[in-house]
Amino acid sequence: MASSNNYLFFLGCAIPYRVSSYEVSSRKILAYFGIEIVEMPEFNCCGLPLDAIDHEVMLLLAAKNLAHAEQQGSNILTLCTGCAGTLKKVNKLLKEDNTLRQHVNEHLKEVNLEFKGTTETKHLLQFLKENIGIDKIKAAVTKPLTNLTVAEHTGCHLLRPKQFNNFDDPENPQILKMLINATGATCLEYVDETECCGAPSAGINDKFALQLARDKLDHIKAVQAQALITICPFCHIMYDTNEMRIAKLYNETYDIPILHYPQLLGLALGLKPDELAFNDLKVDPKKLLEQIINP
């Protein structure tokens, strides 16, 4: 295994395409804890979007990224649950299945790479818990968000399929809750916490995607969450970008800001909303920020 402190930053495609606030705030909190970030030397999509078209191509795209990390003697840190799910899955499949590994390596040879199985992929959530630690995060909080009650949404690809999730309970996820509690905020329970955001259906059938997002917003509104905390660019787009559209479509009012977890943590660490790209959010967080800053 590559040395545990050595991580390549795997940005994925959705974040630079639409959700840079997640990247800005993540880099800020990682820097706060002194984590050195190394950029990918060469990058391509993790492969997930093409799994539907051709499984083999997905495997190759993922394996190429893993092999780049191996070549650098590094592990991979990713912010996107889709990338994390895919890279973790392919890593495990190739480590355990010799025939498949040989097949993939035949193709990788064309680009002078080889998959050996010496790297590990972690999503930011897992990295925060295992490499920084909840206690250290708690101790670093200078502005505890004690008067804030929020809800969490961990996202499908980090939790399921369960055989590829080696760090949280897929039926009753706890880690994002623990990390939220570490900021001083209270994390509420609500109906159907592990339900899909609907993002993969957008573009195929927007109606179903928006229905799913609406269900989530209804459920967190019912418990009076002041914000929803996400850790994936797709889930964030689904709720933040679509909240006003959903409200109009179903004649509802929500006004619930959707924050990336690093934005929430950043505030608790005393970072300024500007540094954490709060002005990129579509659902106006002004009221929420006022309440946090002048309780």
Next chain:
Amino acid sequence: MTESSNICSQTCLENQSIKTSEIDSQFKYELVKLSGSENFLKCFQCGTCTSDCPIARYSDNYRPRTLIRMATLGLKNRVLNNDTLWLCAACFKCSDRCPQGIEVASVIRVFRNLAIDTGCIPQVFKDQIGAIFDSGYAYKIPESRIKKRETQNLPPLPKCNTENLYRLLKNTKMFKKIQLYGEVPNGLKQ
């Protein structure tokens, strides 16, 4: 009206009577050889997958249990030439909860992989194939976004070597198929 913007000609036809002429008795043996659907014949039709499926909750036609049943019966064309296949959100609830240990979402994925031979590919996927071969990224990242990175103090985006991508994929089956779609991405014209 179909639920998935008319990708191909039909939606789930579970209520139509079955003609022996449409049964492909070899289809299930084809499927058990493919990675992802190896054990799909263990399905005992309990319906857990459909009852847990968030898409089935809203769709009148999308039913993972029914798709698996149709495949077992050999109704290959009904399964593959079928708009509803593309509705699955890949949330993996069905895979985690199937009492028979079938990775239902992977079975659906196998159906999709086979369905592309019929040319039934939703436009979003065509766009993503094109973008990946052109740039390595699944979306065409607008120039304005790339410029904005500087003002946000973000480093330049990691580069993709599309020549390497071409070399990596040139011997795959999909590479040959993709030429059939007629819209060959720039990155592939080498």
